Amino acid sequence: LAKTTQPISMDSYEGQEVNITCSHNNIATNDYITWYQQFPSQGPRFIIQGYKTKVTNEVASLFIPADRKSSTLSLPRVSLSDTAVYYCLVGPYTGGFKTIFGAGTRLFVKA
Amino acid sequence: NAGVMQNPRHLVRRRGQEARLRCSPMKGHSHVYWYRQLPEEGLKFMVYLQKENIIDESGMPKERFSAEFPKEGPSILRIQQVVRGDSAAYFCASSLSGQNNEQFFGPGTRLTVL
Numbered sequence: 125l126a127k128t129t130q131p132i133s134m135d136s137y138e139g140q141e142v143n144i145t146c147s148h149n150n151i152a153t154n155d156y157i158t159w160y161q162q163f164p165s166q167g168p169r170f171i172i173q174g175y176k177t178k179v180t181n182e183v184a185s186l187f188i189p190a191d192r193k194s195s196t197l198s199l200p201r202v203s204l205s206d207t208a209v210y211y212c213l214v215g216p217y218t219g220g221f222k223t224i225f226g227a228g229t230r231l232f233v234k235a
Numbered sequence: 236n237a238g239v240m241q242n243p244r245h246l247v248r249r250r251g252q253e254a255r256l257r258c259s260p261m262k263g264h265s266h267v268y269w270y271r272q273l274p275e276e277g278l279k280f281m282v283y284l285q286k287e288n289i290i291d292e293s294g295m296p297k298e299r300f301s302a303e304f305p306k307e308g309p310s311i312l313r314i315q316q317v318v319r320g321d322s323a324a325y326f327c328a329s330s331l332s333g334q335n336n337e338q339f340f341g342p343g344t345r346l347t348v349l
Contacts, residue, residue: 167239167326167340168278211277225270225277 128212133230142199144229146212149193157188157195158213162228168211172197199231207233237262239329239341240309247347254314254321256344260329267310268328268338269302278326284310317348 129147136142148157156175160168172179172186174195179186185198199206209228240259248254260267265286270278283291284304295302299317304310314321324345328338 165343167328167343169340170337173337225272225279227275227277 128214128226130210130212130226130229132227133232135232135234136202137234138203139201142202142206142231142233144197144199144210144212144231145194146197147194148212148214151192151214152216154216155214156216157186157192158215159184159186159197160211160213160225162209162211168225171210202231202233204233204235207231239327239339241325241327241341241344243344244342245345245347247349248317249349250318251316254317254346254348256312256314256325256327256346257309258312258327258329258341259309260327261339264329264331264339266330266332267304268330269310269312270326270328272324272326272343274323281312314346317346319348322346322348 127150130144134142134144156173158173159171161171162168172181172184174186174188176188176192187196187198195212197210209230211225211228213225239261242257246254258267267284269281271281272278280294282289282295282302284302286304287306289302299315301313302310310327312325324343326340326343328340330338
């Protein structure tokens with residue numbers, strides 16, 4: 125199972141773009157990369173998922189280089205409400221995720 | 236369309252008692268996943284179920300823990316003879332299918348074992 129490595133924490137200011145990078149050197153051919161956001165006392169919320177290159181939705185962008193050994197979650201113009209823990213997951217296309225979420229990256233957005 | 240519902244939200248048990256956690260998936264979802272989260276840690280996968288079937292229980296402790304997802308009613312995670320180390324937040328998620336569809340998480344049940 126691919127293990128992921130993320131920074132423990134990051135600080136930012138309102139209006140800035142935030143990029144959180146996740147390393148997954150042992151990613152398998154059939155693994156997808158998924159990012160979740162978790163606020164205190166709540167369950168995680170799906171943000172974005174991708175396999176390669178770039179994926180964009182209304183919330184974020186996900187950049188995946190050709191070797192897929194890392195990925196970068198990009199949050200444009202963050203606000204105070206984006207303060208949360210962000211998890212990078214790598215797992216197979218089918219079935220439930222066995223992968224451990226890991227400690228995630230605690231993003232703190234300041235005014 | 237209500238989201239994933241879990242109850243109770245908070246559960247206090249004494250050592251040796253049983254804890255029963257319930258999860259109602261989103262309407263139309265037939266895939267349920269249970270995760271455990273210790274303080275300041277990420278979620279750890281426990282079990283993946285479809286209606287009446289356990290698909291993957293590789294994350295479940297071998298003893299005292301069991302899960303079911305009956306044809307009718309919610310999915311239930313049961314912990315027998317709880318110990319202090321079982322204190323954690325237990326999250327349930329559901330998805331429309333098992334094809335890596337987005338998982339929708341419930342608010343969690345916080346279990347405290349005294």
